[in-house]
Amino acid sequence: MVRTVVAGLDGSSESRAAAEWAAREAKLRGLPLKIVHVWEPVPEPMAQAPLLGAETQQHWSERVPREAAEGIRLRHPGVEVTTEHLTGGSADTLVKAAADAELLVLGSRGLSGFGGFMVGSAGLSAVAHAERPVVLVRAGEQAADEHEPDSVGIPSAATPYRPVVLGLDAATPDDAVIEFAFEEAARRETGLRVIHGWNLPPYYVYGLSADTQLHDEIARQQAAVLAEALRPWRQKHPNVEVTEQTPSGSPGIRLVDASREASLVVVGRRIRRSPIGAHIGPVGHAVLHHAAAPVAVVAHN
Structure with a gap:
């Protein structure tokens, strides 16, 4: 089985920064990148609302990773990029998706004034339960930030x-x-x-x-x-x-x-x-x- 670098993507700026970092890491390792988008089901009454119906859910769950993958392929030529759409609790689903990966990459909101992270409950849960290495990347993280x-x-x-x-x-x-x-x-x-x-x-x-x-x-x-x-x-x-x-x-x-x-x-x-x-x-x-x-x-x- 070919190992991959897995990036969790939900469309937020922090998850997009994580996907970019994961692409750079995949290139360093010579591995494919898999972008995983997890859709957490909403309660049935909310799911019936016009803006949260099944068609809208499917549209966004497909569009977000597809557009991200297209951009990453342009910015990181040579990196093989695939996408996967999963349903379930975000932390547990991402941990399972990365069970055979080289590492799992997730985003984390920047803390204004501290220059660091704010790790949400889903991110902490993924870190605490994954048995593969997990990398947390701040929103706004740029390639240049890692260099002298x-x-x-x-x-x-x-x-x-x-x-x-x-x-x-x-x-x-x-x-x-x-x-x-x-x-x-x-x-x-x-x-x-x-x-x-x-x-x-x-x-x-x-x-x-x-x-x-x-x-x-x-x-x-x-x-x-x-x-x-x-x-x-x-x-x-x-x-x-x-x-x-x-x-x-x-x-x-x-x-x-x-x-x-x-x-x-x-x-x-x-x-x-x-x-x-x-x-x-x-x-x-x-x-x-x-x-x-x-x-x-x-x-x-």
Whole structure:
């Protein structure tokens, strides 16, 4: 079975930005792009209304992805683009549609004044339950946003990519998350910035007042743990320039700060198959809601 990049499209500006990002990613990977439009059935009394009748529903469910696909084919020659119309709950249906995909790409509304995301319940549910990587893309995201500024300070698709940022718990690293980040950096021919944030256990705080070197010693230990976790991946990807950072403090805040100069932020999510709740974790939530770059959430066991 040929893998694809799947983009969820509902006609909104954020989903159109996601489809454009997905097309660029499909080209980098040499894979087809499938645009999936999900129609959520409306209650029967509403469905009988003139503007919501069956013919109107079918018209829009076909027109939105068809027109988007036509535009993407023109802007991204060489990328094979197909469309699919599905009916059901948007999150569950998209997760099922992407079960055999390389990744699922969804849009997310920009937060005015924060430079980041507002992830709706459907997006959070898809992220929390998909077992394939899910990428969230802001409304208004442009190709140039992923690239370094040119000589006059303006980002351009003709300049090199900004680095990929990986948020990693070095104490319990997962191969799937690390491999995804290294491969994304390699495809973009850019560097990988790995951030392992950590907080002092409460019982260390009192020791710091008596021993000012304690913090530095713990920081060195954390840096050694991160270096060891990345050592085999550096050997596997010798052409990827890796920067390791082990700052103390909230990992979520550190990743949000780093996202301002990133082409992509990668975080992990442990798979929990309980049907109740959105199992993403505090770091993932912080990054999803406030990052200034597209965010990839990679599920792992």
